[in-house]
Amino acid sequence: MTASPTRPGAEAAPSGARKRVALRPLARRLRLPSQPLVRHSILFVLGAGLFYVLTVNVGAYSDYQIGEIAVYAIVLGGLSVLTGLNGQFSLGHGAFMIIGAYTLALLQLHTHVGLVEELVIAAVIAAAAGAVVGVPAARLSPPYLAGVTLMLALGLPQLSAQYGSVFGGEQGLTTTPPPAPGTLSPERWLAWIQLFCALVVLVLLANLVRSRFGRAFRAVRDDEVAAAVSGIHVARTKVLAFTVSAGCAGLGGALLVLSTGVVNVGEFPLSLSIGLLAAMVFGGAGSLVGVWWGAVALVYMPTWSTSLSQHLSLGTSAAAYLSDSFFGVVLIIAMLVSPAGVQGGIRRIGQHLWRTVAGPAFEPVPNDPSLAAPDGTPSEVAGVEAATVRMDQETKERSRP
Amino acid sequence: MLHVEGLSVRYGPVRALDDVSFEARPGKITTVLGANGAGKTTLLRTLSGLVRNHRGTASFDGQRITGRAPESIARLGVSHVPEGRGVIAELTVDENLRLGTFVRVRRGERRAVVDEIYERFPQLRDKRHRSASTLSGGERQMLVIGRALACRPRLLLLDEPSLGLSPIVTAQLMATLRELTTGDGLGAVLVEQNARSALSVADWAIVLNLGRVVVADRPARFAADADLRRHYLGF
Numbered sequence: 001m002t003a004s005p006t007r008p009g010a011e012a013a014p015s016g017a018r019k020r021v022a023l024r025p026l027a028r029r030l031r032l033p034s035q036p037l038v039r040h041s042i043l044f045v046l047g048a049g050l051f052y053v054l055t056v057n058v059g060a061y062s063d064y065q066i067g068e069i070a071v072y073a074i075v076l077g078g079l080s081v082l083t084g085l086n087g088q089f090s091l092g093h094g095a096f097m098i099i100g101a102y103t104l105a106l107l108q109l110h111t112h113v114g115l116v117e118e119l120v121i122a123a124v125i126a127a128a129a130g131a132v133v134g135v136p137a138a139r140l141s142p143p144y145l146a147g148v149t150l151m152l153a154l155g156l157p158q159l160s161a162q163y164g165s166v167f168g169g170e171q172g173l174t175t176t177p178p179p180a181p182g183t184l185s186p187e188r189w190l191a192w193i194q195l196f197c198a199l200v201v202l203v204l205l206a207n208l209v210r211s212r213f214g215r216a217f218r219a220v221r222d223d224e225v226a227a228a229v230s231g232i233h234v235a236r237t238k239v240l241a242f243t244v245s246a247g248c249a250g251l252g253g254a255l256l257v258l259s260t261g262v263v264n265v266g267e268f269p270l271s272l273s274i275g276l277l278a279a280m281v282f283g284g285a286g287s288l289v290g291v292w293w294g295a296v297a298l299v300y301m302p303t304w305s306t307s308l309s310q311h312l313s314l315g316t317s318a319a320a321y322l323s324d325s326f327f328g329v330v331l332i333i334a335m336l337v338s339p340a341g342v343q344g345g346i347r348r349i350g351q352h353l354w355r356t357v358a359g360p361a362f363e364p365v366p367n368d369p370s371l372a373a374p375d376g377t378p379s380e381v382a383g384v385e386a387a388t389v390r391m392d393q394e395t396k397e398r399s400r401p
Numbered sequence: 402m403l404h405v406e407g408l409s410v411r412y413g414p415v416r417a418l419d420d421v422s423f424e425a426r427p428g429k430i431t432t433v434l435g436a437n438g439a440g441k442t443t444l445l446r447t448l449s450g451l452v453r454n455h456r457g458t459a460s461f462d463g464q465r466i467t468g469r470a471p472e473s474i475a476r477l478g479v480s481h482v483p484e485g486r487g488v489i490a491e492l493t494v495d496e497n498l499r500l501g502t503f504v505r506v507r508r509g510e511r512r513a514v515v516d517e518i519y520e521r522f523p524q525l526r527d528k529r530h531r532s533a534s535t536l537s538g539g540e541r542q543m544l545v546i547g548r549a550l551a552c553r554p555r556l557l558l559l560d561e562p563s564l565g566l567s568p569i570v571t572a573q574l575m576a577t578l579r580e581l582t583t584g585d586g587l588g589a590v591l592v593e594q595n596a597r598s599a600l601s602v603a604d605w606a607i608v609l610n611l612g613r614v615v616v617a618d619r620p621a622r623f624a625a626d627a628d629l630r631r632h633y634l635g636f
Contacts, residue, residue: 212503215496219489226487229449230548231475231504 036210040203051195060187064259065299067191070198071256072295076280077198077205077288078248083277084286085209086241087221089142092133092149093249094273095156098265100126100250101257102160105173115178119197119254126250127243134242138235153273157265172264175257194255201248206288208244217241271324278331284341293342301327402427402588403448403479403556407457408467410440410447410612417443419612420457425556428584432591432599432620434634435609441592442484444609445558448590449481450474461556476504480554484561488541488548490534494525497533497544501551518547521577539570546574550581557581557589563598571595575602596634600624608633 051070055063075093082088100122107118133152137145160167167173180189208214219227220237228234257263279298284290305326309319338345403425410418418440425431433441446452448459450471459467466474475481480501489497498518502511519526522543528536533544542562549557559578563571579602582589593599600606600620608616610633616622623630630636 212499215492215500216503218491219500222489222491223487225451225483226489226545227500228451228471229475229481229483229487230500231472231552232500233470233472 036207040206043206044199044203047199048195051192051199055188055191055195060185063185063187063191067187067194067259068256068299069292069295070191070194071252071259072276072279072298073198073291074201074255075249075252075276076283076291076294076298077202078245078252079276079280080283080286080288080291081205081209081217081248082241082245083280084284085214085221086217086238087142088137088238088241089146089277090149090242090245091146091273091277092151092153092156093245093276094268094270095149095152096126096130096246096249097253097256097272098156098160098268099129099246100253101263101268102167102173103250104254104257105175105263106166108175109173115193119251122254123247123251126253127247129250130246131239131243133246134239135235137242138238150270150273153270157268160265168264170264170266172262172267174262175260177258177261190259194259197251197255201251202288202291205244205248209288213237213240275327278327282331282334282341284343287341287343290341290343297327297330301330403459403461403590405448405457405459408444408447408454408459409456410443410452411455416612418447418454421609421612421614422457423607423614423617425588425590426604427555427588428582428586429604430578430582430589430591430602431605431607432593432596432603433607433609434593434596434599436633436635437594438611439609440612441609442560443612445481445560445590445592448474448558449479451481472504475552478505478552478555479558480549480552480556481558482545482549482560482562484564488533488536488544491532493530493532494536494544495529497548498525498529498551501548505552505554514551514553518550521550522547538565539567539574542566542570542574546577555587557587559589559591561592561594563593563595571598575599578602596623597636 051066055066058066075097079090079093082090103122103125104118107113107121113121133149137148140148160172161169164170177186177190178193180186209217216227216232216237217240219230219232220234224234227237253268257267260267275298279294280291281294282297283292283294305322306319308326309322314322334342338348340348405424406422408418408421409416421440421444423431433444435441443452447454448466450466450469450473454467457467458465461474461477461479464477466477466479471481489500492500495515498515499511502514506514519529524540525543525547528540533541536544546557546559546562557578562574562578566574575598578589578591581587591599591603600623603620606616606618606620606623607614616629616633623634
């Protein structure tokens with residue numbers, strides 16, 4: 001990013017300056033308010049409107065895919081908070097999805113509770129599992145934590161084979177999607193449920209990020225010693241992040257198997273866990289808007305790679321390898337072009353445009369904190385706050401007599 | 402206030418601290434001097450709970466703090482200012498300060514406490530919405546001390562606050578420290594390489610050598626005794 005203490009040329013062209021002055025009030029009015037709850041509510045409504053328009057204009061299969069994107073957005077949101085904000089790694093989030101999925105299937109099989117209860121219980125059980133894993137995880141440094149969570153992703157599926165009478169073995173269990181009201185297609189209804197859940201979860205996560213817990217997450221990620229001597233319980237904070245993250249994955253898993261109609265461990269291979277991590281980085285680690293890009297990539301990348309391999313007329317085995325490597329190649333390119341992920345890139349372009357249209361909103365900030373953390377890791381939060389800062393200062397400037 | 406009795410710390414076979422005893426009093430600055438590797442940082446890290454001691458005890462206002470977790474010691478009112486300007490680089494200046502208020506300040510008073518710190522360090526107020534990574538060395542040191550003060554501490558543990566600062570900024574820092582510790586209020590344990598400036602503000606000085614307390618006396622004694630200075634402090 002090219003923020004410099006003085007912005008040469010910013011005041012140079014008089015005509016440009018006039019244009020900016022004319023556009024500035026309008027541009028400022030378009031900004032989101034800084035108060036987190038209001039801000040997130042507005043984003044919620046905007047998102048809901050957008051998805052409504054999107055879903056009613058596409059066919060059943062696209063509705064199914066949009067629902068799937070929403071599900072992955074939930075899982076990636078949790079992962080983004082864990083890795084992007086708290087600095088912990090998990091190669092085993094597929095395992096928490098499995099826990100949520102089986103919980104839902106077992107509840108449907110043995111009880112008659114409603115959908116909301118099923119989803120809540122699935123999320124809670126996965127969160128509890130996350131807390132159990134999180135306690136030892138809080139004591140491990142990232143490489144070892146990656147190992148432990150990897151073992152979880154590898155080991156947990158074996159349970160379903162071991163206790164086939166409970167978990168249905170290889171075949172797994174079946175699930176019934178909720179009946180659609182009226183003439184609505186079941187796919188669309190389910191997609192709406194999944195989208196609603198995704199928006200609610202992301203708003204909750206966004207509020208969490210802006211709360212004192214979010215600050216504690218980042219403090220622990222940045223400097224554990226400084227956090228501890230400031231009175232933050234480091235281990236508890238890490239376990240909390242893991243719990244929240246696993247709960248999101250559990251809810252995602254439960255919602256996903258409502259679409260597929262069946263739960264078996266084949267639905268959640270190890271590659272899914274790794275794909276989740278890659279998609280999260282692709283979208284922009286720590287960014288709750290970026291999760292949508294990651295989710296889109298997760299859902300559409302296999303389709304795209306298949307059509308690419310057909311286009312190149314490759315054999316079936318080559319096509320399968322291509323599918324696996326395709327995501328890797330896309331990720332590498334994305335990281336070369338924009339290390340802060342897709343969302344980081346968009347923000348960068350947006351800031352550039354903003355500056356050309358609206359001009360510096362107040363005294364130029366050298367080394368704008370919205371850019372990224374000093375180690376080059378992307379930070380949605382820093383971006384949000386930089387925007388907030390600008391708005392705060394504007395408000396003050398305007399209220400001054 | 403702080404009472405340290407026979408404190409010993411081992412890193413494997415290495416004795417980092419060996420039978421260290423001293424006291425820190427309210428409103429007084431106790432400086433801990435010594436060469437590299439004398440155990441100064443280890444002493445502070447043990448007092449704030451980051452390092453486990455092997456023998457001996459440290460107590461704060463009659464409560465044993467050895468063996469407690471760092472956050473629980475912080476809750477008692479012992480604020481550690483770690484070496485190397487431990488700001489949370491990714492958080493803004495304001496967030497860093499608010500972080501300090503979590504444990505000992507009531508919800509309604511947090512804003513006021515942070516504002517007090519801005520009164521003391523106006524430079525921080527000007528940059529409060531900047532990420533801490535953009536601050537200069539001196540500003541970072543202010544911020545870390547500010548964050549420690551935001552806990553409304555009763556004892557500050559400062560680990561080489563002058564490290565890498567210019568002589569003028571160091572002098573300002575020492576003057577600030579002196580202002581903060583008066584009457585029967587805030588006490589401080591000041592670990593320093595820069596013995597001269599530490600002695601200029603301290604009320605009591607101890608010198609560590611290879612983990613042992615070799616001198617414990619008033620700063621005036623160091624001014625008077627050239628041999629002592631040459632032997633342990635190198636000037």
